[in-house]
Amino acid sequence: MSGRRPLWIILSVLVVAAVAAGLIYVGNSRNISAADAKGRNEIADNGNVQGRLYTGNPATEASLVEREDERLVYVRTIASAARWRVEGLEGPYRLRTGSAYTLILPARKAAYTTKDLLALAPKSFRAQPGGHYLLSESVVVLAGATLILNAPAPDQGLKLRMESGPESFVSVVTLGGSLAIGGAAASTATVTSWDSTKGAPDTVTADGRAYIRVIGGHASISHSHVSNLGFWSGNTGGLSLTGTDAVSTFSEKPPTPAETAAASAGARLLPDKELTTLFKQSAQDYSLVTAGIENLRVDKNAFGLFVTNARDIAIRDTVITRSLVDGLVLHRYVADASIARTSSSGNAVDGFSVGRSTTRVTLDTVDARGNGRNGMTFDGRPLADGPNAVGTAVDAYGSNRVTGSRAERNARYGVELSGGSNLTVADSVLVKNDVGVVVNNGATGVTIAGNEFRDQVRQAVAVRDAEARANVTRNTIAGGDTGIYVRDAHAEITGNTLTDISNHAVTLLGDVRDTAVEGNSIAGYGSTAIWKEQSTAKELGENDLLGWAPAYTVERVVDSVFQPLTFIWLMLGALLLVTAAAKGRRSRHVFRSPYADRVPLTSLTRGIIALEDVRPPH
Structure with missing residues (x-):
């Protein structure tokens, strides 16, 4: 061998x-x-992409948010009754709020401008070299008043710095009033936090950070650049448009005599004995906020732009980048919002986030790229699922649309439709997200039509769980592991063109009894064009499978052999x-030689020899 x-x-x-x-x-x-x-084909529960982690301090920042809420309730409470109870009170005045002061701008016909601030707060609103202005005192604009933040000279852009350091930070808040931040194409207004101890914008949120908030009034912002504002919550997130909050209380240590003397310059300081009476006798009103925003750039805020309790919101030609949480947030009770030609990219969590109880929102020609979680998120689930302490209705929300938009390279989903009804994603482009469009949590009346999907990592479209229902039609899907994935849900999958799919063009799993798959053109090189072996799917209809070339994977070879x-x-x-x-x-x-075991005799003897050679010698 x-x-x-x-x-x-x-x-x-x-x-x-x-x-x-x-x-x-x-x-x-x-x-x-x-x-x-x-x-x-599904992100595991313990491996869900949640976005990049917030780097602040939860304990200190949450406490600061609560303190800010108390301060604003205190200001609103005093201001609502001061004009009736304080004799001779006219024009702006100043309130002591803890160890600091807040400048109050009451109602008047003429708008307040930066020139007014220079006169009312000469020590806390100061001009600096380079055309900058430093605001070191919080400002509140009451109902009936308007504050316009613009440059004193019409041919210049405002450069506003809001004091924000380790010891304190300031804010500009409207309580039913209006705020306008106005620039022009040639003279953009810029607003940023400013840490005077470092001579640079404030990038630390753990000790709070300057912010702007419009409560129950109107905001008009154009040709402006807002950056490095806000911390922790949506209300204090940087640039916030909100309705009013619940009533709270306020208590802080009194200021020193030196602080009192410094605060009295430029505006009247209300006495403590009057404030106590006013606080006990006043009430709070509720209102919504409206806004018109265009040509705005927001960079490195905590929340890029936060909106709640609002209606008739129009946002145009806006760019939001590098937010510490979400980019554009429509949080609660937002109705009739239109966002167009707006991009939100590089944010830690979602690019666009549309929360529960928000309806009739249109995202048209928006762009969501490189966000830490979803490009766009719509949550239409009810606020409650039964009787609850505050009597919240159990209705779902919806009537939201995404049209002509783009979602690219987001870490999780391009668009997530979580619950709700009458939802549309149409004529949009989705490129290299983990999943293109996800429909879940029982969303119904969903239309996904006329979109272009390119190279999603796992699925182009996923309709799954809680009997979600969607019509997936006339889409072009190229590349990726799976084209359309349906699990324990129902979908009408018609007229789609799928190419270069590497696993399944269509995957059906679980209870999909009302799902139809027909009239689709399917091409690829995966294991099975339409995989339905573990589903309730029956005859699905006619599809063009001529372009499908099953790949000869190890599993497929073994499966075919071991029949x-x-x-x-x-x-x-x-x-x-x-x-x-x-x-x-x-x-x-x-078959071997017959003499293989034979050897020549000569190999065993000396052969023929002469007789005399063997005779002994005589």
């Missing part, structure tokens, strides 16, 4: 290994298929090979 294993032994080992592999595969084929359809009849023929073939190998070995002993 010359040290080599006989052929029949090698073949026997290979056959035994193949049989073992086949038995293992047959015994686990259902589990493998389930993992493929339910595990690989019952094929397995029998394989075993018979293996036995024939082993028999032939053994017979061949025996035949080598039969």
Whole structure:
């Protein structure tokens, strides 16, 4: 054998290994298929992408948010009754709010401007070199008043710095009043936080940070650049448009005599004995906020632009980048909002976030790229699912649309439609997200039509769980693992064109009894064009599968080989090979030279020799 294993032994080992592999595969084929359809094609619960983590301090920042709420309630409470209870009170005045002061701008016909601030707060609103202005005192604009933040000279852009350091930060807040931040194409207004101890914008949120908030009034912002504002909550997130909050209380230590003297310059300071009476006798009104925003750039805020309790919001030609949480947030009770030609990119969590109880929101020609979680999120679920302490209705929300937009390279989903009804994603482009469009949590009346999907990592469209319902039609899907994925949900999948799919063009799993798949053109090189083995799907309709070329993966080869009849023929073939190998070995002993075991006699003797050579000598 010359040290080599006989052929029949090698073949026997290979056959035994193949049989073992086949038995293992047959015994686990259902589990493998389930993992493929339910595990690989879905983000696991413990591996869900949540975005980049917030780097602040939860304990201190939450406490500061609460303190800010108390301060504003205190100001609103005093201001609502001061004009009736304080004799001779006219024009702006100043309130002591803890160890600091807040400048109050009451109602008047003429708008307040930066020139007014220079006169009312000469020590806390100061001009600086380079055309900058430093605001070191909080400002509140009451109902009936308007504050316009613009440059004193019409041909210049405002450069406003809001004091924000380790010891304190300031804010500009309207309580029913209006705020205008106005620039022009050639003279943009800029607003940023400013840490005077460092001579730079404030990038630390743990000790709070300057912010702007419009409560229950109107905001008009154009040709402006707002950056490095806000901390922790949406209300204090940087640039916020909100309705009014719940009543709270306020208590802080009194200021020192030096602080009182410094605060009295430029505006009247209300006495403490009057404030106590006013606080007890006043009430709070509720109102919504409206806004018109265009040509705004927001960079590095906590929340780029936060909106809640609002209606008739129009946002145009706006750019939001690098927010510490979300980019544009429509949080609660926002109705009739229109966002157009706006981009939100590089934010830590979502680019656009539309929360519960928000309805009739249109995102048109928006762009969401490189966000830490979703490009766009719509949450239309009810605020409650039954009787609750505050009597909240159990209605779902919706009537929201995404049209002509783009979602690219977001870490999780391009667009997520979570609950709600009458939702549309149409004529948009989705590129290289983990999943393109996700419909979940029972969303109904969903239309996903006329979109272009390119190279999503897992699925282009996923409709899943809680009997979500969607119409997926006329989309172009190229590349990716799976084209359209439906699990325990219902979808009408018609007229779509799918190409270059590497696994399944359509995956159906679980209860999908009302799902239809027909009229689609499917091309790719995956394992199965339409995978439905573990679903309730029946006859799905006619589809064009001429462009589908099944890939010869290991699983597919094994699956095709280890069929019952094929397995029998394989075993018979293996036995024939082993028999032939053994017979061949025996035949080598039969067909050999008949003299192979013979040797010449001369090799055993000296041959013929002379007689005298063997006689002994005489």
